[in-house]
Amino acid sequence: MIKISKIFISVLLSAFLLTGCFNSDDAAVGNGAGKVEVPNLDAVKQMIIQYRDSGDWGRDIESAGDRGVALLRSAYNQNDTQAVVFDIDETLLDNYENLKADKFAVVKESSNAWIASAKAPAISGTKKIYDEAVSKGINVFLITGRAEALRAATVNNLNAAGYTKYERLITHDTTGETALVYKSAARAALEKEGYQIILNVGDQDSDLLGGHSLHTLKIPNPMYILN
Ligand SMILES: [Mg+2]
Numbered sequence: 001m002i003k004i005s006k007i008f009i010s011v012l013l014s015a016f017l018l019t020g021c022f023n024s025d026d027a028a029v030g031n032g033a034g035k036v037e038v039p040n041l042d043a044v045k046q047m048i049i050q051y052r053d054s055g056d057w058g059r060d061i062e063s064a065g066d067r068g069v070a071l072l073r074s075a076y077n078q079n080d081t082q083a084v085v086f087d088i089d090e091t092l093l094d095n096y097e098n099l100k101a102d103k104f105a106v107v108k109e110s111s112n113a114w115i116a117s118a119k120a121p122a123i124s125g126t127k128k129i130y131d132e133a134v135s136k137g138i139n140v141f142l143i144t145g146r147a148e149a150l151r152a153a154t155v156n157n158l159n160a161a162g163y164t165k166y167e168r169l170i171t172h173d174t175t176g177e178t179a180l181v182y183k184s185a186a187r188a189a190l191e192k193e194g195y196q197i198i199l200n201v202g203d204q205d206s207d208l209l210g211g212h213s214l215h216t217l218k219i220p221n222p223m224y225i226l227n
Helices: 008-017 041-053 055-073 098-100 109-118 124-136 147-159 181-193
Strands: 029-030 034-038 081-088 139-143 168-170 196-202 214-217
Touching: 041 055, 055 124, 055 196, 055 214, 081 124, 081 181, 098 109, 109 147, 124 139, 124 196, 139 181, 147 168, 181 214
Parallel strands: 081 139, 081 196, 139 168, 196 214
Antiparallel strands: 029 034
8 A cells, every 4th residue: 555656567467367368459668579558547447446356356356365274284383482573464463345435546635534433454365374374373474564653543443353363563664665665674683583484375475485484475466566
């Protein structure tokens, strides 16, 4: 929800992969190796809605959640320094309702009002990883791109969605670094404290790249890219 820079690039590429081809009246741009057909942006938005409404998106997240639970179980060794890291937006909490209402643009005022409302539901596919970690006593850390000023609203929403047990919520009070730099540094700091991160779960590559976790798990999100 925060610092979104290239919202629809991944969507366009995903659309290309999903459809395999486009109507002849779609736009075409050169990529150095020939023409690449570019779908209409509104058509891509409809594809996202269809992905959601068909249940395919939810099923893909459930499958990812199953993989996450299996990874946790395989790495769990009862050591009390073991930890799992979760991103929040589009990983633990689902902002689709607000993003769809804003036609998949990110409107800061709308986004902040949505966060303040604490209405984002849990994402069941990833909540089962969270529940597995809590049931095993594995330390849970939440590393979010949300600012510290949004902490109270975020905690309210997490509680309402059933995420009541975690060691720490780490917010991004920025000095301008990218999500990738901030998040990987936060994981490195946890390691310095003595934690061993056995699984890192997020919907963005920037949640997951940069090391400092035994396993990573990507939750599908075709709506935006955060760097
Ligand atoms: Mg996210």
